[in-house]
Amino acid sequence: MPTAPINEDSHLYLIDASAYIFRAFHALPPLSRASDGLPVGAVAGFCNMLWKLLEELKGDDRPTHFACIFDKGSYTFRNDLYPDYKANRDEPPEDLRPQFPLVREASIAFACHALELEGYEADDLIATYARQAEAKGARVTIVSSDKDLMQLVTDKITMLDTMKNKTLGRDEVFEKFGVGPEKVVDVQSLAGDSTDNVPGAPGIGVKTAAQLLDEYGTVEELLARAEEIKQPKRRQTLIDHADQVRISKKLVQLDENVPVEVPVEDLAVCDPDPKTLIDFLEKMEFRTITRRVRETFEADGVIEETTAGDIGFDREAYTCIRDFKTLEDWIARAYEAGVIGVDCETNSLDCQTCDLVGVSIAIAPNEAAYIPLGHIDPDHSGGDDMFDAAPPRQVRKEDALAALKPLLEDPAVLKVGQNFKYDLTVFHRNGIEVAPVDDTMLISFALHAGMHGHGMDELSERYFSHTPIPFKEVCGSGQKQITFDRVPLDKATEYAAEDADVTLRLWTYLKPYLHKEKVTTVYETLDRPLIPVLADMERHGIKVDRDFLSRLSADFQQRMAGYEDAAYKAAGTEFNMGSPKQLGDILFGEMGLPGGKKTKSGAWSTDASQLETLAAEGHELPQIILDWRTLSKLRSTYTEALQDAINPNTKRVHTSYSMAGAQTGRLSSTDPNLQNIPIRTEEGRKIREAFIAEDGNVIISADYSQIELRLLAHIANIDALKTAFNEGLDIHAMTASEMFDTPIEGMDPMVRRRAKAINFGIIYGISAFGLANQLGIDRGEASDYIKAYFQKFPGIRKYMDETKEFAKDNLYVQTAFGRKLHLKDMNSKNGAMRAFSERQAINAPIQGSAADIIKRAMIEMPGALAAKKLDAKMLLQVHDELVFECPEDQAEDTIAVIRRVMQKAPLPALDLSVPLDVDANAAKTWAEAH
DNA sequence: GCGATCACG
DNA sequence: GACGTACGTGATCGCA
Structure with a gap:
């Protein structure tokens, strides 16, 4: 030294x-x-x-x-x-x-x-x-x-x-x-x-x-x-x-x-010996820091550039397939491989309307190829005027797809994709039904929900210390962004082939862990088979009455204008009602009203609960704002945006379901979100009237009644609750009756309401603060209710304590079907973070089990309907509700099948000790059917 | 790009 | 003794 x-x-x-x-x-x-x-x-x-x-x-x-x-x-x-x-x-x-x-x-x-x-x-x-x-x-x-x-x-x-x-x-x-x-x-x-x-x-x-x-x-x-x-x-x-x-x-x-x-x-500082240091880091299996250290040593010329350990990524090795002979070669090699990575490139993010621009396949590490099919710009060798330049030489789209179809549909060749539902939709629109498939995003989700994200770039970084070419680098961003069909072929090949390469490598690395982590069943029975079912639902879409929305929108706008005038008058000045900042200045500054809570960033909160408090004190402006906000929300998020979401070809709205978004295993819905269409208020409910059936058809809405409470009764094994559900009692009234020792007969609705809030609170991992907030009572009173509840249902407390204990020891919780949610902050030193994790630990098994059950029902549904020769199409899922469209004269039979499938969905994997109740109705609109 | 707000289960 | 809380989402707006 x-x-x-x-x-x-x-x-x-x-x-x-x-x-x-x-x-x-x-x-x-x-x-x-x-x-x-x-x-x-x-x-x-x-x-x-x-x-x-x-x-x-x-x-x-x-x-x-x-x-x-x-x-x-x-x-x-x-x-x-x-x-x-x-x-x-x-x-x-x-x-x-x-x-x-x-x-x-x-x-x-x-x-x-x-x-x-x-x-x-x-x-x-x-x-x-x-x-x-x-x-x-x-x-x-x-x-x-x-x-x-x-x-x-x-x-x-x-x-x-x-x-x-x-x-x-x-x-x-x-x-x-x-x-x-x-x-x-x-x-x-x-x-x-x-x-x-x-x-x-x-x-x-x-x-x-x-x-x-x-x-x-x-x-x-x-x-x-x-x-x-x-x-x-x-x-x-x-x-x-x-x-x-x-x-x-x-x-x-x-x-x-x-x-x-x-x-x-x-x-005195001393340069570390490269070999000693790298050997140690490799022994520890620290991928990222090993790579960083190695790169620094390489840059300093202290060590030779190496590709030790895993096979490094070599983008130069990728092939761009531009003639039919080469394509046939690759298809033959793909058959031999038996498992291939597949990725589509398109000219937009909307898989319902985009055009297929190219396909890439990977058959082994670094052995990947891109098949451009719809590139319109010439690559480097072409002319420089984009208006009269010829498109680059490519295999004709129809020829390439015809050659790929047998491979992509061959039951003996497994196709692996990342977020494959998107690609399957694109292939379907091009006449190819890809099967069988595996999805690395869903494998990662089954393994590690709650631990980290499941995007390809993140996974590649995590497992291979490799950063795939960012999309931005190929297509740019913002105003200057170009579509993929304009990307020169050499760059497009590097980007696209790499995605297929990474995907196949991820599959090779992650798939064995499904067994090790004991989530094979979750992936194989809940997530994987749901892919084509959701793809079909998205593709069908739901019919939306544009004129109806447009009229509603105009009505809302007119009434908003009225509120705006009234608000300016009440405030004595014009201001932007959509700006919480300006509103706060007026309410709590100029008008001098007393502020309640503050937001995270320190400004006075102007959310609905604050405005309601002020309105109850007799102030005029807060009520006007509340009314205006309701209409503004409905108009911008629903009546306006939904019109734009109507697909011009199908005249229907096609949402997109995210399968690895919600930590608990629920789906989420985007572009547009059809899982939060209003229903709770009279005003909002009108929007559901715009969701309609085709002529001669009806909408059927079928929803599980109290599924989460039923699961709580089963999972926590609470006899009183199970009996109540088995006898078909009003569960909230029963809870109230037990807690407050009053007969159900002639019960004060307020008492039932309190019990209902507590029942929901239990599912959320109750806290006195939350319950007090929900019921508008003080914390002490809320705390007394919770005590009374636990006294009557000691089994719930026991379940909660055991669940938290399990989560602390294992850093995950499980649904009734074995889906894991990892909770990394269970032992956090930060009390608030730990408490948050504890509530998640209580909630996730219940919410997640319900999500698993409806997924099982959805997977069963198409086959069950087809078996009875029914033409119903499943269109939407809203967590505990499924929405269908079917010919009017089949409605009755369809409802029977739907109810049976939904009620029996847990079987045979799980035999619940409580019945599952399903309400189902048929009508011309979603509003009436629900 | 982020916080505030609000729509749903 | 103070902290900061009900669980899970996505879209829109204003604003930096």
Whole structure:
């Protein structure tokens, strides 16, 4: 290890490694080595931090000397002074213990000293080195956020919190302790420290300590003149505990004269040996940082460029297929491979209207090809005037598709796509029914819902440390964005073939994990078979009466204009009613109304609950705004936007369902969202009248009644609830009757309403705050209700506690069908985040099981209808409701099939102990059918 | 691109 | 003792 003198130009970095490991362990997401599950999260955090400090610090802050300092053993000289010192510390967590030796190994791999000394804490070594370097005029950065080190801060010595990327100097110390660094020890000896079990003086905190020191200067002076203290209680405390304070001071005072074994000059930075470092990082299986380190070494010319480990990506290897012979070759090789990656390129994101521009296939890593079919711009060899230039030479679309069709439809060749529903729709519109299929997005979702996203770029980065060419780089963005058919063929090939390549690699990597993680059944029975079902629903779309919407829109607009006049009059000025900012200024500024809650960004909230409060107090403007907002929302989001969403070819509206969007396994609906069409108000309900059946047909709406509460009854095994459902009772009334000990007969509707809110609250992971908010009562009352509820239904509390316990231990929860939702914040130190995760843990199994059930029903439905020779088409899903269109004269038979399939959907996988009730109706419009 | 708001289950 | 909360979504608007 090299040596370098310490002088004014030196900059010593001292890493408080032991403290860092604990902090990293708790702050960073848990990570375990893929091959054997060894926990390595803290090691990864440590390596990232070291690399950043050593490589990325440029200029004046670059370290000249560097060391990682560790605690050694748990017994130090402080235990002789005070046996209870740090005696309250728990044993380090199970998952952290194996990481201690690894972090020392990491330091050495980075060519850093890993220093420790028996009988001393890391802090004492840090103090000693820091003072030695300071004495020679060097600057010192202590990488730590431990307050026990803040006593060392001077103009030369600063602290760095790498996690928050914050530097701590005198000012920050003053902010925290109310005194400068030189008096931090005094404050700590008075205030004590519960985490280190330093006693201090009882009842004196940091604030009081700082104030006392301001007056008396030092702890010694203070204790000597304790009699002078005016407040009797404080005086007595300090007199009684003088010795304890003196001991505390010795505990917190760092030893700046530790007999260190390595002289500070020997801590000179040293370039790590590339092979040693890379070997270590690879052994840990840290893909991203290994790649970063390797790239830096390669750029510095320290090591040869390599493609060790996985087969690297080679975009040059991709083929652009422009003649039929080559296409036939590739198709033959695809048959041989048996599994291929497939991706479509189109000229828009709307798979119902776009044109197919090209197809790419992958048969092995780096063996991928792009078949351009609809490119209109010439590639580089062509002319430069886009108006009279000929299109580039391509295989004729019809010929290529005819050649691809047998392959894509061959039952012996598995086609793998990423978000494949999109591509399947495009192929269908080109006469090809692709099957069988696998979808890497859905495989990732079944494995890791809640852990991370499932987009291809993110997955490629995560598993291969490879960044696919961003779409923006090929097509640009904003005003200058071009459609894919205008992308030159060489660039298009790199982009498109890479997508198929990545997709196939993801499949190879991820598919085996379905078994390991025991989610094969979820993927194979709930998600995979739903793809073609949803694709059909999206393709059918639903008929929407444009003229009706248009009239409604005009009506809304007229009435909005009325409200606008009234609002300007009430406010005494014209303003933009759609701007919460301007509205807040007028209500709470000019008009001087009392503001209620504030938004996250600190502005006064003007949401409906606030305006309702103000309106109830008799103010005019808030009510006008409320009425205007209702109409404005309905008009812009529904009556206007839905007209634009009507497909000009089909005259119907085609939504798109997202299968990996909602963490619980629910679907979500976009472009347009047809899962949030209004129904709760009279006004909004009119919009559902625009959703109509074709002539001679009817709309059927079928929805599960109380499915989530029924699942709660089953999953938590609550006899009272199960009986109620089995006997067909009014569940909310029954709950109210039990809780408030009143007969159902002649019950006050308010009482039932409260019970209903509680029932919903239970499903959401109840809190007194939430319930109080919902019911407009105070928190104490809400809390009493919850107590009463748990007293009557102790099984629910038990279920909740067990679910939370399971989630804490396993970091996931499961639906009744085995779908996992990962909850990474279950053990977060942040109370609010942890509480949030706990509520998710309660809710997800219920919401998710309901989602699983309706998915099963949807998968069964087309076959069940066809078996009865019924022509009904399933059009929409709204979480607990399915919407169909069928010939008028088949309505009755269709309803019977739908109800049966929905009711029996859990079977045979799950035999519920409660019946599932399905309401179904047929009518001309969705409004009437629901 | 983000926060505030509000539509649904 | 304070914190910040009901669960899950998507679209539109204003505003930086």
